[in-house]
Amino acid sequence: MQFVDEAPIRVEAGRGGNGVVSFRREKYIPFGGPNGGDGGDGGSIYLIADRNVNTLVDFRYIKHYSAQNGHSGMGQQKSGCAGEDLVIRVPVGTKITDVDADEVLGDLTEHGQTLLVAQGGRHGLGNIHFKSSKNRTPRQCTSGEDGDDRNLLLELIVLADVGLLGMPNAGKSSLISAVSAARPKVANYPFTTLYPNLGVVRVSPESSFVIADIPGLIEGASEGAGLGIQFLKHLSRTGLLLHVVDIVPEDASDPAQNIVIIQKELEKYSDELLDKERWLVLNKIDLLPEDEARALCERIVSDIKWQGPVYQVSAAQRQGTLKLVQDIAYALERNRKVDDEEEPMRASVPVDEDFDF
Incomplete structure (x- = not known):
């Protein structure tokens, strides 16, 4: 459709x-x-x-x-x-x-x-x-x-609890495919995603959330370059943003600089979107040896002085996605509790350990 x-x-x-x-x-x-x-x-x-x-x-x-x-x-x-x-x-x-x-x-x-x-x-x-x-x-x-x-x-404006943003080919579509039943087109070329995709992530029979993927952003998006800027409004209703980053870009660009570019585009588009809670998801760690991938991720976080949560995952291999999903479910539940002026309890979010993320 x-x-x-x-x-x-x-x-x-x-x-x-x-x-x-x-x-x-x-x-x-x-x-x-x-x-x-x-x-x-x-x-x-x-x-x-x-x-x-x-x-x-x-x-x-x-x-x-x-x-x-x-x-x-x-x-x-x-x-x-x-x-x-x-x-x-x-x-x-x-x-x-x-x-x-x-x-x-x-x-x-x-x-x-x-x-x-x-x-x-x-x-x-x-x-x-x-x-x-x-x-x-x-x-x-x-x-x-x-x-x-x-x-x-x-x-x-799509209704989702979590929104994905990042450069083209950062692995956003692969991530939504890994954690939900959504099956967006995944290919090895820029702008594979042409319109937003929604996926329902089932953490347990009693707990789930909706995640949204939009086309990738590039430098100059706020001036009309690329596709993603026209779809950024779909992230305005989300409670949490996941900034997905390819740690080994095919164009040999600096992942840390790519993060800064996206942050500047968000700032130009909307202060409200920039101020949303945002987690850093460093993707494609399976493409490097474990020690090298860990060192690279630490260097990226240090270069941009990132203060929020950081996750190292491989969407293609579903490595690290279970913990990411569990923490998202807890954070969303915590935010709902805060809205209701109740003290959040981590145990209130049941997790289905047998579910395959």
């Missing part, structure tokens, strides 16, 4: 039906008086989050959505039918922005969550509302009002 994470659409709510001028006319009842009914309200437009919808690709082909207009009123005090509301299903994680007003209308982050994006027009009034002791035969009524008309931008 084609992955589309942005889509502009236009929504037009229904116009309210007009009120009418009408008088009661029956045999033997002279001067029956006004009996013009009201119009019906115009239909409104709602967006609803649906876990069964995974992409915004359908909105590339249908860009204009209109709700039904309300019907005009009738005589005998009969009101017109209201226009039917229009419900549009979008993926969970969709942010809705009014383009003309530059205003975020809402963020649908839960299945079934609903957002009104265009209010239907109010109905017009029939002449029965204008009768009085001084005006027994009112000949005025009101027209229905126009509904809201908006240009919207739908942005799909």
